[in-house]
Amino acid sequence: DSGVTQTPKHLITATGQRVTLRCSPRSGDLSVYWYQQSLDQGLQFLIQYYNGEERAKGNILERFSAQQFPDLHSELNLSSLELGDSALYFCASSITPDRGGELFFGEGSRLTVL
Amino acid sequence: GENVEQHPSTLSVQEGDSAVIKCTYSDSASNYFPWYKQELGKRPQLIIDIRSNVGEKKDQRIAVTLNKTAKHFSLHITETQPEDSAVYFCAATEGYSTLTFGKGTMLLVSP
Numbered sequence: 748d749s750g751v752t753q754t755p756k757h758l759i760t761a762t763g764q765r766v767t768l769r770c771s772p773r774s775g776d777l778s779v780y781w782y783q784q785s786l787d788q789g790l791q792f793l794i795q796y797y798n799g800e801e802r803a804k805g806n807i808l809e810r811f812s813a814q815q816f817p818d819l820h821s822e823l824n825l826s827s828l829e830l831g832d833s834a835l836y837f838c839a840s841s842i843t844p845d846r847g848g849e850l851f852f853g854e855g856s857r858l859t860v861l
Numbered sequence: 862g863e864n865v866e867q868h869p870s871t872l873s874v875q876e877g878d879s880a881v882i883k884c885t886y887s888d889s890a891s892n893y894f895p896w897y898k899q900e901l902g903k904r905p906q907l908i909i910d911i912r913s914n915v916g917e918k919k920d921q922r923i924a925v926t927l928n929k930t931a932k933h934f935s936l937h938i939t940e941t942q943p944e945d946s947a948v949y950f951c952a953a954t955e956g957y958s959t960l961t962f963g964k965g966t967m968l969l970v971s972p
Binding site: 790792837848852854855 | 904
């Protein structure tokens with residue numbers, strides 16, 4: 748158990764819909780990262796928050812948004828869903844975003860768009 | 862930004878053989894290189910990492926080597942076991958930006 752909690756574990760929805768994925772980081776970790784894992788695409792970085800502020804943005808679509816709340820949990824919002832958004836979405840946390848260090852991944856939220 | 866390439870995409874070995882996975886990176890400022898293992902249906906987990914001030918690091922049957930001049934680093938697994946079967950990801954960062962991952966190598970160890 749990494750200490751990172753993601754909900755829901757599985758989600759099936761239709762094209763055009765909107766979903767929210769939730770992540771609670773390890774106790775004490777201030778930095779939260781979101782990654783998308785599609786077949787043959789590895790781990791694609793979406794966005795990072797540190798202590799409530801957006802820290803870095805990767806290949807995140809305009810239809811996607813995220814935020815980190817004062818209690819440090821984070822939510823990833825995916826809207827106007829398309830078939831190609833079907834993927835495993837991982838949240839990870841770390842103590843600090845600087846100097847390199849271990850990322851602790853949650854179990855992931857598997858999104859299926861039909 | 863950083864670009865990490867990883868080879869091979871799949872690797873099949875017999876139990877007891879060695880396995881080598883290679884990665885190259887583009888940003889000469891990168892100084893932290895972790896390797897993550899992802900078993901089927903599970904989350905990625907860190908197995909070993911190396912910083913640019915060392916050339917090699919070992920932990921039991923796994924080792925990582927780094928060649929800063931050539932901008933490549935490798936994962937070596939000796940005496941492979943079936944439980945080593947997984948997808949392995951390399952990554953790189955200069956420490957002040959997020960990790961950039963390679964596309965992964967699926968390692969299959971046959972008994």
